[in-house]
Amino acid sequence: MFQVRDLTVKYQAKVVFSKLSFELADNTILAVLGPSGSGKTSLLNAITGLLSHQGEILLNGHPLDTKAQTIALVPQDYGLLPWKTVEQNVLLALKVKEKKGGKDQPKLQALYAALGLTSLLKRYPHQLSGGQKQRVALARAFALTPDLLLLDEAFSALxxxxxxxxxxxFLRQWQETPVTTLVVTHDLKEALLLSDQILLLTPNKPQLITNPLGDLDYDSRTEAKVLTQVLSELEAEVKRQW
Ligand SMILES: Nc1ncnc2c1ncn2[C@@H]1O[C@H](COP(=O)(O)OP(=O)(O)OP(=O)(O)O)[C@@H](O)[C@H]1O
Structure with a gap:
C-alpha cells in the first residue's frame, strides 16, 4: 500500500498544498490531474525526496526510502543522457541503482522488443524521434523493476x-510487471484512459475519485460513446472544482 498522510509542501511562504492525504492499494495506477501550478510536479518531487515537506509518505507501512526502495521517474523531457546510446542509458540507470540481476539480458531484450527498441539500441538520443525517446525512458524505468513508478506528463509531448x-x-508493459504508478497529467482523457483512480489536485480540496472506466481495457475505454460521456462528466466536476 502507498500512503500519503497530511502532506504539506510550500516554497517559502507559498503553500502549494496542505495536509494532502490519500492511499492506494498495491498496483494501482493513479492519475494526478490538475491545472498548471496546482502542484503536480511538487507532489512528485516530494515523493522522490527532491523537495522537503511535512507529513508522511509511506510504502508498505514504512517511510519511503529512496536508498532501500527503487522509485523510477519518467520525466517530461525523458531525461536521457545525450552522450550515451539507448542501451547505455538503460544500463547506466541499472548501475546507478545497483540493481543486481537487473542486467538479465533475456529480460532486457524482451523489454526492448516489447517497446519496439531492438533496432535502436546503438542510437544516441538525438537520432531518435520524441516517441522513440519516450519509449527509451519507459524501458529504463521498467528495467529497474521499481517499487513505485512516477510518470510526469510523460505522454504530453507526443x-x-x-x-x-x-x-x-506502457499499459501492456505495466501488465507484465504491475507496480503502483502515479501518472501526472493535465489531460482528462489521458487520466481516464490510463488510471484506476484519479486525484483531482484542486486549490481548495483535493479529491480522490475512482475512474468510472477503471474496469475496462484500453480499447474499450477509447470507444467513443463511453469515453465522451464520462469525459463530459469529469469535465463538469473539474469545472466545479477548479
Ligand atoms: N522552486 C520554486 N520556488 C517557488 N515557487 C515554486 C517553485 N516551484 C514551483 N513553485 C510554485 O508552486 C506551485 C506548484 O508548482 P508545480 O510545478 O508543482 O505545479 P504543476 O501542477 O506541476 O504545474 P505545471 O502543470 O505547469 O507543470 C506553482 O504556483 C509554482 O509557481
Whole structure:
C-alpha cells in the first residue's frame, strides 16, 4: 500500500498544498490531474525526496526510502543522457541503482522488443524521434523493476497517434510487471484512459475519485460513446472544482 498522510509542501511562504492525504492499494495506477501550478510536479518531487515537506509518505507501512526502495521517474523531457546510446542509458540507470540481476539480458531484450527498441539500441538520443525517446525512458524505468513508478506528463509531448501507441505500450508493459504508478497529467482523457483512480489536485480540496472506466481495457475505454460521456462528466466536476 502507498500512503500519503497530511502532506504539506510550500516554497517559502507559498503553500502549494496542505495536509494532502490519500492511499492506494498495491498496483494501482493513479492519475494526478490538475491545472498548471496546482502542484503536480511538487507532489512528485516530494515523493522522490527532491523537495522537503511535512507529513508522511509511506510504502508498505514504512517511510519511503529512496536508498532501500527503487522509485523510477519518467520525466517530461525523458531525461536521457545525450552522450550515451539507448542501451547505455538503460544500463547506466541499472548501475546507478545497483540493481543486481537487473542486467538479465533475456529480460532486457524482451523489454526492448516489447517497446519496439531492438533496432535502436546503438542510437544516441538525438537520432531518435520524441516517441522513440519516450519509449527509451519507459524501458529504463521498467528495467529497474521499481517499487513505485512516477510518470510526469510523460505522454504530453507526443502527437495523437504516437501518444495512443505509447499509452498502449506502457499499459501492456505495466501488465507484465504491475507496480503502483502515479501518472501526472493535465489531460482528462489521458487520466481516464490510463488510471484506476484519479486525484483531482484542486486549490481548495483535493479529491480522490475512482475512474468510472477503471474496469475496462484500453480499447474499450477509447470507444467513443463511453469515453465522451464520462469525459463530459469529469469535465463538469473539474469545472466545479477548479
Ligand atoms: N522552486 C520554486 N520556488 C517557488 N515557487 C515554486 C517553485 N516551484 C514551483 N513553485 C510554485 O508552486 C506551485 C506548484 O508548482 P508545480 O510545478 O508543482 O505545479 P504543476 O501542477 O506541476 O504545474 P505545471 O502543470 O505547469 O507543470 C506553482 O504556483 C509554482 O509557481
Amino acid at each position: 502527437d495523437l497517434v504516437i501518444k495512443q501507441k505509447a499509452q498502449q505500450l
